[in-house]
Amino acid sequence: xxxxxxxxxxxxxxxxxxxxxxxxxxxxxxxxxxxxxxxxxxxxxxxxxxxxxxxxxxxxxxxxxxxxxxxxxxxxxxxxxxxxxxxxxxxxxxxxxxxxxxxxxxxxxxxxxxxxxxxxxxxxxxxxxxxxxxxxxxxxxxxxxxxxxxxxxxxxxxxxxxxxxxxxxxxxxxxxxxxxxxxxxxxxxxxxxxxxxxxxxxxxxxxxxxxxxxxxxxxxxxxxxxxxxxxxxxxxxxxxxxxxxxxxxxxxxxxxxxxxxxxxxxxxxxxxxxxxxxxxxxxxxxxxxxxxxxxx
Amino acid sequence: xxxxxxxxxxxxxxxxxxxxxxxxxxxxxxxxxxxxxxxxxxxxxxxxxxxxxxxxxxxxxxxxxxxxxxxxxxxxxxxxxxxxxxxxxxxxxxxxxxxxxxxxxxxxxxxxxxxxxxxxxxxxxxxxxxxxxxxxxxxxxxxxxxxxxxxxxxxxxxxxxxxxxxxxxxxxxxxxxxxxxxxxxxxxxxxxxxxxxxxxxxxxxxxxxxxxxxxxxxxxxxxxxxxxxxxxxxxxxxxxxxxxxxxxxxxxxxxxxxxxxxxxxxxxxxxxxxxxxxxxxxxxxxxxxxxxxxxx
Numbered sequence: 088x089x090x091x092x093x094x095x096x097x098x099x100x101x102x103x104x105x106x107x108x109x110x111x112x113x114x115x116x117x118x119x120x121x122x123x124x125x126x127x128x129x130x131x132x133x134x135x136x137x138x139x140x141x142x143x144x145x146x147x148x149x150x151x152x153x154x155x156x157x158x159x160x161x162x163x164x165x166x167x168x169x170x171x172x173x174x175x176x177x178x179x180x181x182x183x184x185x186x187x188x189x190x191x192x193x194x195x196x197x198x199x200x201x202x203x204x205x206x207x208x209x210x211x212x213x214x215x216x217x218x219x220x221x222x223x224x225x226x227x228x229x230x231x232x233x234x235x236x237x238x239x240x241x242x243x244x245x246x247x248x249x250x251x252x253x254x255x256x257x258x259x260x261x262x263x264x265x266x267x268x269x270x271x272x273x274x275x276x277x278x279x280x281x282x283x284x285x286x287x288x289x290x291x292x293x294x295x296x297x298x299x300x301x302x303x304x305x306x307x308x309x310x311x312x313x314x315x316x317x318x319x320x321x322x323x324x325x326x327x328x329x330x331x332x333x334x335x336x337x338x339x340x341x342x343x344x345x346x347x348x349x350x351x352x353x354x355x356x357x358x359x360x361x362x363x364x365x366x367x368x369x370x371x372x373x374x375x376x377x378x379x380x381x382x383x
Numbered sequence: 384x385x386x387x388x389x390x391x392x393x394x395x396x397x398x399x400x401x402x403x404x405x406x407x408x409x410x411x412x413x414x415x416x417x418x419x420x421x422x423x424x425x426x427x428x429x430x431x432x433x434x435x436x437x438x439x440x441x442x443x444x445x446x447x448x449x450x451x452x453x454x455x456x457x458x459x460x461x462x463x464x465x466x467x468x469x470x471x472x473x474x475x476x477x478x479x480x481x482x483x484x485x486x487x488x489x490x491x492x493x494x495x496x497x498x499x500x501x502x503x504x505x506x507x508x509x510x511x512x513x514x515x516x517x518x519x520x521x522x523x524x525x526x527x528x529x530x531x532x533x534x535x536x537x538x539x540x541x542x543x544x545x546x547x548x549x550x551x552x553x554x555x556x557x558x559x560x561x562x563x564x565x566x567x568x569x570x571x572x573x574x575x576x577x578x579x580x581x582x583x584x585x586x587x588x589x590x591x592x593x594x595x596x597x598x599x600x601x602x603x604x605x606x607x608x609x610x611x612x613x614x615x616x617x618x619x620x621x622x623x624x625x626x627x628x629x630x631x632x633x634x635x636x637x638x639x640x641x642x643x644x645x646x647x648x649x650x651x652x653x654x655x656x657x658x659x660x661x662x663x664x665x666x667x668x669x670x671x672x673x674x675x676x677x678x679x
Contacts, residue, residue: 092409095416096399099392113388120391120423127420132413 088336090132090139091355098130098139099123105147105279109156119150135337136355137307144278144306155277164248164280165289168196171210175255178218186234187227189259190348191218194367196252197245197331198350223362226371230326230346234264237325241270242296243308243338245331247282250290253330257295269296270320276304281333307337332356344374384632386428386435387651394426394435395419401443401575405452415446431633432651433603440574440602451573460544460576461585464492467506471551474514482530483523485555486644487514490663492548493541493627494646519658522667526622526642530560533621537566538592539604539634541627541645543578546586549626553591565592566616572600577629603633628652640670 102123106116123143130139148156155161175192182188195217199210234240242257244250257269271292274281282290287298302314308329313321321327327345329338335347335356347370351357357364398419402412419439426435444452451457471488478484491513495506530536538553540546553565567588570577578586583594598610604625609617617623623641625634631643631652643666647653653660 092399092412092416095420096392096395099395103388103392116388117428120388124391124420124423128417 088135088339088356088359090130090134090136092132093353093355094132094136094139095127095130097353097355098127098136098143101140102143102147105144105157106150108160108280109147109151109153111147111151115150119146122146135307135309137305137333137337138309140307140333141278141305141309145304148277155283157277157280161247161280161282161286162289164246165251165286167210168248168251169290171214172251172255174211174214175252176258179255179259185259186231186263189256190227190230190369191222192252193256193328193330194222194348194350194369196249197348198367199249217367220367222368223366224368224370226346226369229371230328230369233326233344233346234260234267237264237267239270239320239324240264240267240326240328241272241320241324243272243301243327243329243334244274244282244287244292245334246280247286247290248280249330250282250287250292254291254295257292261295267325270299270324271296272299272301272308272317274304274306275300275302275314278304278306281306305337307333309337339372340376341372342374345372346370347372384431384635384652384655386426386430386432388428389649389651390428390432390435391423391426393649393651394423394432394439397436398439398443401440401453402446404456404576405443405447405449407443407447411446415442418442431603431605433601433629433633434605436603436629437574437601437605441600444573451579453573453576457543457576457578457582458585460542461547461582463506464544464547464586467510468547468551470507470510471548472554475551475555481555482527482559485552486523486526486665488548489552489624489626490518490644490646490665491516492545493644494663495545513663516663518664519662520664520666522642522665525667526624526665529622529640529642530556530563533560533563535566535616535620536560536563536622536624537568537616537620539568539623539625539630540570540578540583540588541630542576543582543586544576545626546578546583546588550587550591553588557591563621566595566620567592568595568597568604568613570600570602571596571598571610574600574602577602601633603629605633635668636672637668638670641668642666643668 102119106119179185179188195214198217199213242253273283273287277283284298292298299317299320301308301317303309303312305312329345329347331349332352335349338345351362351364351366354364398415402415475481475484491510494513495509538549569579569583573579580594588594595613597604597613599605599608601608625641625643627645628648631645634641647658647660647662650660
């Protein structure tokens with residue numbers, strides 16, 4: 088997906104939010120916003136938003152002087168999600184259709200903004216809401232039919248914390264489809280709160296899948312930046328399940344079929360998918376180019 | 384009020400919104416955002432936000448090649464509000480306390496975003512809601528006591544359209560306080576949808592008040608930019624009623640007493656006033672400096 092004019096103010100808001108999380112002081116934050124302001128002239132609207140996102144998050148890291156300024160947030164979210172794991176597993180175990188339930192848990196992981204919740208009780212409530220949500224689009228039959236014959240499944244990871252929900256989902260896939268190998272991709276380096284190798288291990292993903300790096304720091308899958316090893320698995324996988332909006336923004340035109348599991352978190356993507364903002368979906372992309380408006 | 388770090392992404396959003404209303408094309412809008420991005424380094428956080436607003440709206444006008452790119456919007460909003468005038472006047476006539484009712488109408492004019500409404504029926508409903516709203520802070524007794532002895536009243540105007548609500552309010556003040564002269568200030572030149580002289584006349588304000596210019600284009604009252612004539616009336620008025628957030632942002636520390644009538648439209652001002660975003664208030668500022676956090 089290309090970037091739209093609306094993405095430009097949003098990049099500034101994202102930068103400010105990232106600066107807060109990375110605990111930059113006011114002077115550092117002002118410096119960050121000034122540098123990014125000056126770089127607006129270099130943004131190519133033909134690039135997907137995560138390309139600019141990567142520039143922003145690298146700058147935040149550089150100014151903060153920390154390699155992974157969101158480390159504490161990621162750790163907090165993962166530990167928090169791990170405490171909810173028995174609840175998720177109970178939900179899947181009790182379900183008549185465990186694969187459907189597992190995908191609902193994975194979707195819930197992308198709905199819940201762990202940063203906004205304070206108490207476990209609160210999150211249980213939010214999680215229950217997320218799990219009972221009527222999804223706007225839920226291509227579960229296509230997914231189950233694809234999984235039935237799959238020998239190689241690739242799950243494209245997104246945020247740390249959400250990874251624990253993905254752990255519960257993949258644990259179920261292993262049980263229901265014991266013949267399939269599962270790969271789980273993480274970012275090649277820290278970028279905002281996206282999961283890296285270490286975050287995936289902390290989320291117990293090594294117990295249920297082979298963790299691979301995309302080979303790129305970008306908060307999405309930029310085909311000209313990922314490693315040959317990642318590309319090989321991406322191309323040869325029988326089923327690709329992609330988590331979150333960043334991966335969608337970079338893969339919506341991918342030539343291969345992809346199942347996108349995500350919450351629509353901005354107006355631009357909502358318009359792009361013709362779904363209301365806030366929708367949570369399991370969206371089957373059959374492969375090939377979608378038509379895209381090139382004017383705003 | 385100084386500018387805060389949060390204002391910076393907001394300036395970019397305002398620029399995009401202004402560009403849409405001014406009907407800039409995509410290329411012009413991108414150019415605008417790039418120029419403003421490059422100017423972020425020149426923004427002084429010690430300046431009130433309307434100072435930067437003025438820079439943005441001047442740029443929009445320059446790029447659009449029109450002196451008053453919002454003219455059509457302003458005309459539409461005024462004409463629309465004029466059709467609601469009998470409803471407002473009926474509300475005031477029926478009220479037990481016409482001054483209180485008139486101020487509620489004036490506040491409603493700042494709550495209603497005329498741009499978002501499509502039909503008169505809709506607006507009647509929104510107007511009724513605005514009029515029956517429980518205001519978070521409503522210093523009507525102080526205002527009435529100040530008006531009782533006033534010989535000179537100054538109303539600081541805000542948006543075109545809202546001006547019609549102010550017409551109804553001032554018409555009431557004239558009736559209840561026939562001994563007082565009323566002045567109504569407009570911007571010295573077009574700036575976004577703020578009312579200029581022409582807009583005030585279209586809103587019938589010349590029937591109830593003497594229209595004066597601030598002498599400055601800024602969407603607020605910048606003391607170092609206003610004309611000596613404006614300043615003379617501002618300083619000598621017995622009562623100043625200030626409409627909208629832009630005037631508040633530039634006058635919150637004014638040495639003289641001011642009655643602010645406005646809706647809190649952003650998080651920064653909400654924090655500043657310690658009131659929830661969306662609150663609508665009649666707020667008495669006794670004069671003098673408020674304490675202000677200088678860190679974000």
